[in-house]
Amino acid sequence: MVQPQTKVMDETAPPQASREGAVLEVKGLRTVFRQRGVDVSVVNDVNFDIRAGETVALVGESGSGKSVSALSVMRLVPSPKGRIAGGQVLLDGEDLLRLDEPAMRGIRGKTIGMVFQEPMTSLNPIHTIGRQLGEGLRIHLGLTGKAARERSIELLDSVGIPRPAERLHAYPHQLSGGMCQRVMIAIALSCEPRILLADEPTTALDVTTQAQILELMDARARALGTATLLITHDLGIVARYASRVNVMYAGRIVEQGEARQLYDNPRHPYTRGLLESVPRLDRPRRQELPAIEGLPPSPGSLPQGCPFQPRCPFRQEICGQPQALREISPGRRVACIRADELSPFDGAA
Amino acid sequence: MLRYLSVRIFSSAIVIFGVVSIIFVLARLVGDPVLLMVEPGTTQQDMAEMRTALGLDRPILEQYASFVVGAFHGDFGDSVRQSTPAFDLVMDRLPATLLLTASALGFAVVGALILGILSALYRGSIIDRLANALALFGQSIPNFWLAMMLILFLSSTMRLLPSAGYGTVQHLIMPTLALGLFSLARLTRLVRSELLETLSQDYVRTARAKGVGPVAIVVRHALGNVAIPMITLIAVDFGALMGGAVVTETVFAWPGVGRLMIQAIGQRDFPVIQAGAFVIATLVVVTSLITDLAYALVNPKIRYA
Secondary structure, three states: OOOOOOOOOOOOOOOOOOOOOEEEEEEEEEEEEEOOOEEEEEEEEEEEEOOOOEEEEOOOOOOOOOHHHHHHHHHOOOOOOOOEEEEEEEEOOOOOOHHHHHHHHHHEOOOOOEOOOOOHHHOOOOOOHHHHHHHHHHHHHHHOOOHHHHHHHHHHOOOOOOOHHHHHOOHHHOOOHHHHHHHHHHHOOOOOOEEEEEEEOOOOOOEEEEHHHHHHHHHHHHHHEEEEEEEOOHHHHHHOOOOEEEEEEEOOOEEEEHHHHHHHOOOOOHHHHHHOOOOOOOOOOOOOOOOOOOOOHHHHHHOOOOOOHOOOOOOOHHHOOOOOEEEEEEEEEOOOHHHHOOOOOOOOO | OOOHHHHHHHHHHHHHHHHHHHHHHHHHHOHHHHHHHHOOOOOHHHHHHHHHHOOOOOHHHHHHHHHHHHHOOOOOOEOOOOOOOOHHHHHHHHHHHHHHHHHHHHHHHHHHHHHHHHHHHHHOHHHHHHHHHHHHHHEEEEEEEEHHHHHHHHHHHHHOOOOOOOHHHHHHHHHHHHHHHHHHHHHHHHHHHHHHHHHOOOOHHHHHHOOOOOOHHHHHHHHHHHHHHHHHHHHHHHHHHHHHHHHHHHHHHOHHHHHHHHHHHHHHOHHHHHHHHHHHHHHHHHHHHHHHHHHHHHOOOOOOO
């Protein structure tokens, strides 16, 4: 369906990093927001990595700190309220948090591309598609005039936009939400970045459009060898696209591992609750969908110890003590003291 | 587009007609011009003859009818005092008024952009606070008082600038400040708040995620969106500036339409008042028409079918 028109990485010789090394490694990331004069941690000691070309998911409810984690990687946390208070963001081993602003601008849009949740408001209403697409090409690749135009047409074509040459002159309000998100993907991938951060890219779209956009993003990222961080609250789409999953709760990663393992055998009660609340076709139709009781805590008033403890059906007294993310098998980490005691899961989506 | 334009021009004509009609009535409420023109001791007979000569003895509806007919032909009658056509008197003074309002508006727009952008970018800083204080100050002081304080300070005490008159750049400085400060203050607040609003929009985040630098973010991505509400306010301010010009011109003895109007009102020179009102109303209406057309240039969502 989609023709990769752009230069595709040589598939017979994958880049060095894909063997084991991570392209992006986030270590001990802490991002705080100032609320009524107090710094509140929205992202707290978050660790995850992405290997070249793979898709990693960051899953959690609204307000769990997923988007802020991605914005922290880009160093686009809204200031002056928010700021990164600690940790490292290593891109090929180089700490992005130590770069000066001009050097960081050279990374944004070139090495790391980003797609946002609301395609309709993420494009500037007063500029044409062509102008917004051409901007990154000019900044990072020095393309102007005819060269930029031709490349823009190629890019729009590659994201499945019909009559791309005409669309260059269109304004965002003349396109549908799905089309706008295609344009956003074209912009994010225009400089063939090594990493794509996709922050809930389909949440604002129609269900029918969602699948198309995800397929497109996946296909384009594969064609370019771009690694993807897929941020979502929708576990259904994670299973299809991500090889590894990080589950976030109240600003912390509570479980991480290979997608298949995590789905088959969730070890954190929160992950388990999330999986149980995904509607499934093999359950009796009239059965009520299980839900996690209560509400996630606000970042300003986290409970003592495990943040999930007040809602957890497996809670014990010991849960009032801090829970660290610990490795229970290679590549599999969970932040629950009772992880080993949980009964086997009866299968997931 | 053509249809839109013709509707707009038609409605503009109605507005101008209405304004001029109201002025026609209001002018006649100030009194009898003949009483101001005659020497003491003139007989009733002589005064009646003068009224007949000026056409003031006719019924008011008849006067109005001949005024409307004349106005349609660009003839507003001769000045009661000087026997030249009133319209020519107004047009002679128009360049001075246009120079003053354009200068004041330019001062306001450029100043507001600089102050507004700086205070939005450095929110809470000393620049922001100073700009805020200036905005409050500019909106609260009456321009005639400011004009007199400027004369007192810059002319009488410091002897830097001429206190009145017309002709050189030095003559233009104080009237521009006095007339433009109010608009500058209002526009500064608008630019600041709109820019802050725009900078928090998703599309600005997208631009930053593309690696766009801070200057281009403001100039290319934000200001275009700020321009839309700004144009509206500028159009409104233009009318206010025209009104303010009447006072400012009088204080600085600036030979513009405003001062001519004040003199004409003092002398009950009806044709000049009417011609002046017509010209000012036309300018304001045409400006608002141009503004509406300018929207289409700045905002791609607006297209006049």
